[in-house]
Amino acid sequence: MSDVEIEIDGKTYPAKSGEMLIEVTDRNGIYIPRFCYHEKLSVAANCRMCLIEVERAPKPLPACATPVSNGMKVHTRSEIATEAQKGTMEFLLINHPLDCPVCDQGGECPLQDQALGYGKDNSRFLERKRSVPSDDIGPLIATEMTRCIHCTRCVRFGEEVAGVMEMGAPGRGEHVRITTFLDNTIDSEVSGNMIDLCPVGALTSKPFRFAARSWELTDHQSISSHDCLGSNILIQTLRNRVERVVPKENSDINECWLADRDRFSYQAIHSESRLTKPLIQRDGSWQEVDWETALTYTADGLRSIIEKGKAEQIGGLAHPMSSLEEFHLFQKLMRALGSENIDFRLQQNDFRDDDIAPRFPASELPIKDYARQSSILLIGSNIRKEQPLLSLRIRQGWREGKTTISAINPIDFDLNFECAVNEIAPDSAMLSRIAALANAIADLAGTPVPDEISTLSDDSDVALIARQLITAGQEGTIILGAFAQQHLDASLLKMISIWIAEITGSRLAVLAPGNSAGGALANCLPGTNGLNKQAMFASDMSGFVLLGGQLELDCLDAYVATKALKNADFVVQLTAFKPDPHEQNIHVVLPICSFAETSGNYINCEGRIQNSQVAIPPIGESKPAWKILRVLGNFLNLDGFDQITLDDVTKEVLEVMNSSDRTPSCRMKKFRLHAPITPTHDGLIPITYMPMYRGDALVRNASALQNSSDNPGPLVSLHPDTIKEHSLENGDWIEIGNGDVSACLQIIAEPRVAKDCVLIPAGYIETVNARAPGPLRIAKSNQEKS
Amino acid sequence: MSKHTKMRLSESGLDQIESELTKYPPDRRQSALMAALRIAQDEHGWLSPELIEQVAEITGVPAVRAYEVATFYSMYDLEPVGQHKIEVCTNISCMLRGCDRVVNHLKQRLGIDFNQTTKDGKFTLREVECLAACAGAPMMAIDHDYYENLDEAKIDLILEGLK
Amino acid sequence: MSVQINRELIADRFSSLRYSSGVCLPPLYQKQPWALDSYQKNGGYQALEKVLSGEIDPTEIVEVLKISNIRGRGGAGFPVGVKWSFMPRQSDDQKYVVCNSDEGEPGTCKDRDIMRLNPHALVEGMALGGYVMGASVGYNYIRGEFHEPYQSMEQAIKEAREAGYLGKNILDSGFDFELYNHLGSGAYICGEETALLNSLEGKKGEPRFKPPFPAVFGLYGKPTTINNTESFASVPTILRGNGKWMDGQWFRGLGVENSGGVKIFSVTGHVNKPGNYEIKMGTPFTKLLDMAGGVWKNRKLKAVIPGGSSVPVMPAEAILAAKMDYTSLQENGSALGAGSVIIMDETTDMVNVLERISKFYYEESCGQCTPCREGTGWLFRIIQRINRGRGTIEDLDTLLDVANRIEGRTICALGDAAAWPVQSFLKHFRHEFEAKIKPIQSDAA
Ligand SMILES: Cc1cc2nc3c(=O)[nH]c(=O)nc-3n(C[C@H](O)[C@H](O)[C@H](O)COP(=O)(O)O)c2cc1C
Numbered sequence A: 001m002s003d004v005e006i007e008i009d010g011k012t013y014p015a016k017s018g019e020m021l022i023e024v025t026d027r028n029g030i031y032i033p034r035f036c037y038h039e040k041l042s043v044a045a046n047c048r049m050c051l052i053e054v055e056r057a058p059k060p061l062p063a064c065a066t067p068v069s070n071g072m073k074v075h076t077r078s079e080i081a082t083e084a085q086k087g088t089m090e091f092l093l094i095n096h097p098l099d100c101p102v103c104d105q106g107g108e109c110p111l112q113d114q115a116l117g118y119g120k121d122n123s124r125f126l127e128r129k130r131s132v133p134s135d136d137i138g139p140l141i142a143t144e145m146t147r148c149i150h151c152t153r154c155v156r157f158g159e160e161v162a163g164v165m166e167m168g169a170p171g172r173g174e175h176v177r178i179t180t181f182l183d184n185t186i187d188s189e190v191s192g193n194m195i196d197l198c199p200v201g202a203l204t205s206k207p208f209r210f211a212a213r214s215w216e217l218t219d220h221q222s223i224s225s226h227d228c229l230g231s232n233i234l235i236q237t238l239r240n241r242v243e244r245v246v247p248k249e250n251s252d253i254n255e256c257w258l259a260d261r262d263r264f265s266y267q268a269i270h271s272e273s274r275l276t277k278p279l280i281q282r283d284g285s286w287q288e289v290d291w292e293t294a295l296t297y298t299a300d301g302l303r304s305i306i307e308k309g310k311a312e313q314i315g316g317l318a319h320p321m322s323s324l325e326e327f328h329l330f331q332k333l334m335r336a337l338g339s340e341n342i343d344f345r346l347q348q349n350d351f352r353d354d355d356i357a358p359r360f361p362a363s364e365l366p367i368k369d370y371a372r373q374s375s376i377l378l379i380g381s382n383i384r385k386e387q388p389l390l391s392l393r394i395r396q397g398w399r400e401g402k403t404t405i406s407a408i409n410p411i412d413f414d415l416n417f418e419c420a421v422n423e424i425a426p427d428s429a430m431l432s433r434i435a436a437l438a439n440a441i442a443d444l445a446g447t448p449v450p451d452e453i454s455t456l457s458d459d460s461d462v463a464l465i466a467r468q469l470i471t472a473g474q475e476g477t478i479i480l481g482a483f484a485q486q487h488l489d490a491s492l493l494k495m496i497s498i499w500i501a502e503i504t505g506s507r508l509a510v511l512a513p514g515n516s517a518g519g520a521l522a523n524c525l526p527g528t529n530g531l532n533k534q535a536m537f538a539s540d541m542s543g544f545v546l547l548g549g550q551l552e553l554d555c556l557d558a559y560v561a562t563k564a565l566k567n568a569d570f571v572v573q574l575t576a577f578k579p580d581p582h583e584q585n586i587h588v589v590l591p592i593c594s595f596a597e598t599s600g601n602y603i604n605c606e607g608r609i610q611n612s613q614v615a616i617p618p619i620g621e622s623k624p625a626w627k628i629l630r631v632l633g634n635f636l637n638l639d640g641f642d643q644i645t646l647d648d649v650t651k652e653v654l655e656v657m658n659s660s661d662r663t664p665s666c667r668m669k670k671f672r673l674h675a676p677i678t679p680t681h682d683g684l685i686p687i688t689y690m691p692m693y694r695g696d697a698l699v700r701n702a703s704a705l706q707n708s709s710d711n712p713g714p715l716v717s718l719h720p721d722t723i724k725e726h727s728l729e730n731g732d733w734i735e736i737g738n739g740d741v742s743a744c745l746q747i748i749a750e751p752r753v754a755k756d757c758v759l760i761p762a763g764y765i766e767t768v769n770a771r772a773p774g775p776l777r778i779a780k781s782n783q784e785k786s
Numbered sequence B: 001m002s003k004h005t006k007m008r009l010s011e012s013g014l015d016q017i018e019s020e021l022t023k024y025p026p027d028r029r030q031s032a033l034m035a036a037l038r039i040a041q042d043e044h045g046w047l048s049p050e051l052i053e054q055v056a057e058i059t060g061v062p063a064v065r066a067y068e069v070a071t072f073y074s075m076y077d078l079e080p081v082g083q084h085k086i087e088v089c090t091n092i093s094c095m096l097r098g099c100d101r102v103v104n105h106l107k108q109r110l111g112i113d114f115n116q117t118t119k120d121g122k123f124t125l126r127e128v129e130c131l132a133a134c135a136g137a138p139m140m141a142i143d144h145d146y147y148e149n150l151d152e153a154k155i156d157l158i159l160e161g162l163k
Numbered sequence C: 001m002s003v004q005i006n007r008e009l010i011a012d013r014f015s016s017l018r019y020s021s022g023v024c025l026p027p028l029y030q031k032q033p034w035a036l037d038s039y040q041k042n043g044g045y046q047a048l049e050k051v052l053s054g055e056i057d058p059t060e061i062v063e064v065l066k067i068s069n070i071r072g073r074g075g076a077g078f079p080v081g082v083k084w085s086f087m088p089r090q091s092d093d094q095k096y097v098v099c100n101s102d103e104g105e106p107g108t109c110k111d112r113d114i115m116r117l118n119p120h121a122l123v124e125g126m127a128l129g130g131y132v133m134g135a136s137v138g139y140n141y142i143r144g145e146f147h148e149p150y151q152s153m154e155q156a157i158k159e160a161r162e163a164g165y166l167g168k169n170i171l172d173s174g175f176d177f178e179l180y181n182h183l184g185s186g187a188y189i190c191g192e193e194t195a196l197l198n199s200l201e202g203k204k205g206e207p208r209f210k211p212p213f214p215a216v217f218g219l220y221g222k223p224t225t226i227n228n229t230e231s232f233a234s235v236p237t238i239l240r241g242n243g244k245w246m247d248g249q250w251f252r253g254l255g256v257e258n259s260g261g262v263k264i265f266s267v268t269g270h271v272n273k274p275g276n277y278e279i280k281m282g283t284p285f286t287k288l289l290d291m292a293g294g295v296w297k298n299r300k301l302k303a304v305i306p307g308g309s310s311v312p313v314m315p316a317e318a319i320l321a322a323k324m325d326y327t328s329l330q331e332n333g334s335a336l337g338a339g340s341v342i343i344m345d346e347t348t349d350m351v352n353v354l355e356r357i358s359k360f361y362y363e364e365s366c367g368q369c370t371p372c373r374e375g376t377g378w379l380f381r382i383i384q385r386i387n388r389g390r391g392t393i394e395d396l397d398t399l400l401d402v403a404n405r406i407e408g409r410t411i412c413a414l415g416d417a418a419a420w421p422v423q424s425f426l427k428h429f430r431h432e433f434e435a436k437i438k439p440i441q442s443d444a445a
């Protein structure tokens, strides 16, 4: 919608009145140097690098902060413009160290590039250069603050985009110093983006430090599958090593950002804990064997179960981060073995609606529209940690005043936007609160509400949320997050949400982990008489085939998962990482490639298929999981396992999928409400959750992420008052469990947790026993640990 | 050092901050940040990190923001100072009228240099920029009060009074 | 532990009041001019009463101010009436008037006297501003070191509120106006109007890039008018006229073409009677110098900085030919600025003076934009080196070049303020800099 014309370097260009000059030049490929300007950040106009000449202006003007007006005549390369830019360059360089040869930014440093273009060879600066101390700001970002040019991009990013002001610019004049307050660390879920934003080598990637020079690196396009966005990444390699991961801009998905786990999880690829050889459990310890032996052993193990007529007692569980092809061959193998017990939904606990469920967990709202909603309702979602980049979009809409957000959450999460209404409803209260919302909406809309719903309702006042959703209509979205999906009554929460969405016209989003959409679309799900994950754990399984991950860590119900494994006669695990040396429940472990060593496709919550390329050859003797699955098929003489390349697999799965619809929808085939499962609690309510950096094997083996403050450790959080009521103190060790089994864990006071609730992190072996089914009891441990 | 961790605003300090807050729209609590830092400093002599954090909390800003403000303005002390702050203007009008003599005399008499505190913890000496009392040059400020048209004898009398 | 301060030694309120025309400074004879009744005896609050009685339309007031030709007293000299006319009067949105009492420009000490001697003039001026521009809230931003002026202003606001000149429904007119003092905490840059607004919002005092201007996007993003203390304090007298209501011509006539009315000049440095002189615009400099008792110690005049440390320095010949008004000072190579006249006698070491001025801008740069943050320190260090006898002749070119590369390239005018002294000192007193530079030979030895 251009409404004015301006002249730049003698040519006429259309422009929107009020937009900044630099937006017009950028759009038209006219290069103007800049340091502080960034299209995703507010305009600071402090670096003065973008000075250009505007006719009739008495002095050079910054292109980033000069609004265009009709008839404006601009010169970007005139004497005045270049003189001004040279002047700025000289000022920037006088106090900048000349350490390009040892600087990690070397080769991708705008300052270095522009110094070549504009700088003087001989510095006239004869005074002593400023030196600035560099603080240790955590495991993710390395600092060299003498190089900082005070563009404040990092500060603005924290304040504006991320919503946590980690960096600040204390001091005045020459003494301004970019730093944190009180040596705080910088490691919130998206802080790695500051590395990309910093135009010089002041903030660089700590794991990447001195690993390579940027120009030596080769880029490989890939997809990060830690969450359901499918963020686009570039894997950068040197001599068959992954040295760094950076965002690949995609305005529809991740824009120019990445979550820290997408950026730093590559560390796991070359970590000590990578499994490089097949292992077989013999006499209580692991023994390395060759592939032939391992595969034969595996095939024999499985065959012996089948021969006993127990094929239907083999369970197949894949990790939700698997690729589409892996999911496909995995379920194909299971079915060929004669088992329909297939699942990947490791963190779900209610499967009663499987028969009426939509094709895949989806977001009916395109990712790019998350910043444009007028109302968003979060149900059971700590979205900031579950889907960090979606949370940034929601924050953006909120900051711009477009979006009103409400939440019905079990915990008062520390979100990066404010909620107009923030209902804290632990456990069964989640259900009654959402039923109350349905009631309130029915009231306002003058529609009858189904009895099944209204009887569930409590009498809390949620009229405000109801009004918001009704007013928003199609511009409203209801998000069901991890806590809603892992709920024992998840099917009810979903059903009522759908009812609400239908009455109000809102859209729905079920934000599931990783490549869940791919898993569902590849039909890595139980067949008609097959068992889902929960049912598998509850029945007597004779064997398990596990793809990726580690059940004790990946499942919230790890206690029953471990028991199920223990009871099985034969368990084979395909994984990229070494098993626990004391592991007794698994019989053979087959080393698979990480995402960087094999290609594959991933489907995001919008139903978008994206391809990830091979970046490096397999580590050790590991093999791509799809190949192992195929060869297993051959070893077992099964039909349909003669694919030669991955392309063959892709083609096959796409053909199957073609018949199914990839249009994102969260609607059920019909309205049906089950009876709620209301566990009887005497006292404490357990709330289990998966910490951001514990949910998959990659993050668990990435040391920088493990050392960041978002890895809480196996601590149990309680409200300070609850701690007091139990005559405990912050930091005490407690015995926590169902009375029969227990774990000894340390407690921490956390006012955000509602009273009488106990927040237990999954993802740690130490907390498995605390998650045994049954009433929850805690008592001070007499077994003091240090 | 552990002494600092106990630094908190008193009830009366909190009341003063409340009354500063009434000057500004209710959703603009940050406007009282500077006053709150001043009140905290008046109470404790200097601004410890804990005080800055407390003030940040009261005025609803991120701690690093409050820290930025505390380090930007020259009147905030982020380290302990003497009981009295002697601030001598050395800017142009005072310089033209002999602030050097004032400075030398003060340094000699107190036995300290700029930015130092006497051993007894009574006085901290500082050089400051123009305090807008140029017609009374040379001048200095001690705590809240301005002393103008200074000479050695007058300085002696002033310091006697502050004993 | 308890300390006995000898209060007599503290500078008294009248110490720098030398001459008053009775506009912003109170009449010289008055004992307690800061008290409400003293102010009222001099005609105080009559303008507010008259205006609020409904007889006068706000737009008429703007016209009177335009006619009076009063220009902003904070340094830039923008016509007050014109600035007031920029405010979107019609809109119902919250608007603000803000007074700039940050007085930090070296050599300037007039706003301090207005606030401690005649605080009600400022209160009335701001209330009038609020009425004219439809702003119901005003803030007076006072520099943090001004304890005494702050107390005096607090007292005045209290009195005015009790007398019904501030608060809700003032004098039954339906007009609400609240006025608050806001103390700074030590930063010259907060005198720059947008830095002042940020400071008022509780942030670092970093200037904002303009546009948008405060009249559109000011305090808390709302339309805001910022004027200097002296500008606001002049308004009641201008409206009162000299016995003739709303007679802008009277004030205008006190001054000369382009420079209406009277203005306070802070005369400091090498004179016998430093102090504040509220005199007619266009008064010859020689007359002002006479009033100030002439150059001290019977010495000859060497140079004058006529408007505060940031305006160009004038050698004696130039200033002796000039009159104290915007045009004349400009024609003679400098500017009126904030009216701070710094007198330097024949013994003055100009390199020393420039070193001190440059140090000031280096110390006070907010650090936000590159040319100012990096350039002011560079300037200072070169000058310091020259002053210590370690300069080279090339340094003089570098100095000028650096100054030129700061000027006009920064977010706010502090960069210009740092550059102008360097340019003008080198222009007029280059020989003094050269004299401090060691001959090349001895350098090599
Ligand atoms: C670096 C800098 C410092 C300033 N300091 C002051 C000051 O101390 N007092 C003041 O009134 N104006 C000061 N100004 C001018 C203000 O920005 C603004 O122009 C003025 O307050 C407007 O009021 P007036 O139009 O009534 O003069 C300063 C400007 C700059 C660039």
Ligand code: SF4
Pocket: A147, A148, A149, A150, A151, A152, A153, A154, A155, A178, A197, A198, A199, A200, A202, A203
């Ligand atoms: S650290 Fe980097 S991003 Fe931050 S202000 Fe300095 S140069 Fe800019």
Ligand code: FES
Pocket: A033, A034, A035, A036, A037, A044, A045, A046, A047, A048, A049, A050, A051, A062, A063, A064, A065
């Ligand atoms: S890019 Fe325009 S001033 Fe920095």
